[in-house]
Amino acid sequence: MNIRTTSLAIAIASALIGCTPDNSEQAMNGASDSSVAANAFAEQAAVGAEKFAANCAACHGINLEGSTLGPLLSGRPFMQRWGQRNPSLLFNNIKANMPPGGNEGLSDDDYLAIAAHILSVNGVDTVTTALDPSTDFTIADNASAIASLRNRNEPPAPEGVTVAGNVDDFVPFTPVTDAMLESPDPADWPMIRRSYDAHSYSPLDQIDTSNVANLRLEWVWNMHEGDSEPSPLVYKGIIYLINPGNVIQAIDGKTGELIWENWAGPANRQDMRNIAIYNDKIIQATTDARLVALDARTGKQVWETMVADNSQGFENSSGPIVADGKVILGLAGCARYIKDDCYISAHDANTGELVWRFNTIAKANEPGGDTWGELDDIFRAGGETWITGSYDPELKLTYWGTAQQKPWVPVSRHLTIQDEGLFTNSTVAVNTDDGTLNWHFQHVPAEALDLDEVFERVLVNRGDEKLVFSLGKYGILWKSDRVSGEFKGYKETVFQNAFTDIDPVTGRVTYREDIQNAKLNEWTSACPSSAGGKDWHSMTYHEPSGLMIAPLSQTCLENAAREVALVQGGGGLAASRKFFEMPGTDGNLGKIGAYNVDTMEEVWSYQQRASFHTGTMSTAGDLVFVGDLDRRFKALDVNTGEVVWETRLGTSVQGHPVSFAIDGKQYIAVTSAVGGTSPRTVPDVIATEITYPRWGNALYVFSLPED
């Protein structure tokens, strides 16, 4: 927004205020120049508009409307997040975190001006005094006319069932049992990554290396727009599809016919990776940290419960699994300095009632509480569980990765590299009966570069060994005993220079000295970047070959910590970052690596310029499917890494491919999508020659032609 637009907004605000009886004269005259000149807040906001345009608009849009690089900063979502907080917290948050590339040219006055601009655009119109770093008023109490006008102009968002239908009219619905989830029908894909062990593997083999070249599009379904990384569920031929904005659709997998649609709200453009099915219910986590159960036949809501308080910043971007009859899910948005911290929670599948919680941040008086230095509990942040865990029914343990401490760099969080911060950046094995911790392994203590180890835990049995594998942003494939948590080995899958040593016996990592001692505003260069190594895109375990096949990314970053005040309600991420190609890769951002789980050696790799944006999905037909930023959806030979089929979709291919069968016919499904956080942001600034539509979320379904 430029000065002219801001002035217009001020004029509109003044005019709207003037519509009240007490201000009729002012309304007739409009906002005079002198009244605007006397309004120091308006002047500050006008300066802020220029600063915003130069420093913020590239990601958040000139009108604060948001883009694939940054969220919108206006309207209901902004007020929901910031309405009950004060300008001082907003100023400190922006100063600590934005712009992500660095803030060398921005003074405190500039940040205050930007905060004033954002508030002004969001309808703060009762303030005449310029903001200062300690300005303390409730934002929502000082926004009236413009915000109200905006809300009136917005059509009401749909709620509940918007398209009525019944799955029974297509396929007789059979309730999903624990036994079905423990051993899914080969034709189904009934949970994220298909099975409790998270193999992302389909036992279907109709489509194989000999005929995959004949694969053709069966049908396509356009999805709602917004950030999207979905993993469709498929049960008895019906696809249950999570869309952006907390919308779920039931679609006939054979024909692409919509059966029902439900809007659980809030109606936004935010992402949700997966949903769950259990008994006769579809169970979803919402972006505002609720848990909602729908009737799987009709889409009608059955129950709803709050997981955490969204007004405190808590949110979800991944959904639950149902394990041991309980709905188990993680939590995100835990970077604020508030009383509550992040947790994994279990809920009764029939009612939503809370059964247990496991806190991922150890408080001072708890086991592990002495790993946070002298920090008061309120300033211990991070430990998000933003990727859905896996489950071993025999051990009755659920395995989750946790994210790193917040802010990102030790000096910003008023800690040192010695303050390990349990139970962040760890694998936690949690008892499904009562939520107690069975064991943990902290992959990267005192994480210092925004490279978390939160992603899927893949459970593999080799002979008598029960193993768990994970692969985080450092690009290290970790192997542990999943009964005891004992470290079993590791493999560096991409170049990393963050650690000078990884103990082959214990797995203990040692950071490079300059990373250990990074000071505020001091640039540190390291590989990989915050896009990973590996990120949220799931890897697949192909049991017939014993290969773990992972989608990897090859970029690096420069990182500089920012100062964060220990203020209640504050916190954040607090680093400036720049990105560049990983040396030695010839500019190939995308890599698929296949690793023997016994030897941990790389068996083959496939590299290309475009980054990969889907998980890998392998099949009994010896194929692995994956999609990329450049709109290509590919099938590789599991044993060689050779590309044996590819096609090009409407926009970047993003999400989690799945395979299913109906009436004996095998299908491959994948989504195209936008958004996707760092794995998209980073390639977008490095591989700028790769272009794609900034819209086009859709579900594509492929099959072989019938004889």
Place this chain on the structure above:
Amino acid sequence: MTKNNSTRWAANLFCMALLALFTAPLALAQDASFRAHLSKMPTTPQTKNAISGGGEVIATLEGHTLTISGHFEGMSSVATMAHVHMGPPAQPGPVVSAITAPDSTGGELSGQIELNDEQLAALKVNSLYVQIHSADNAAGELRGWFFAR
């Protein structure tokens, strides 16, 4: 360079010197060819259109003599200077020597450098890189580390 970086770099130099002590005879006996893929210096959403271009540099080693030739294109503004630097992959380091670049947004690069033992050792562990500076990006616009071909 910050104090920490200086400390780290001093340690790296010491290690590379030790490495050179043991590997120099071997290096002297072998000629080799190296390649650097030039890509954009670290960038952000705010600077991604202001830092641009790419290229390739080939370096041939004969004894201690490194002969450099290459090309670049698509920079946002004209090249002002080009150097070979010493630093491990993805970690910036000091200048070793200047090389020749045209006063243009693209063109040919050339140069010949007599490497000392320490620099020779650095080359063999992928710790030499080329950096091109431009009028609008004085701190550097393109960069690429040498790896054995």
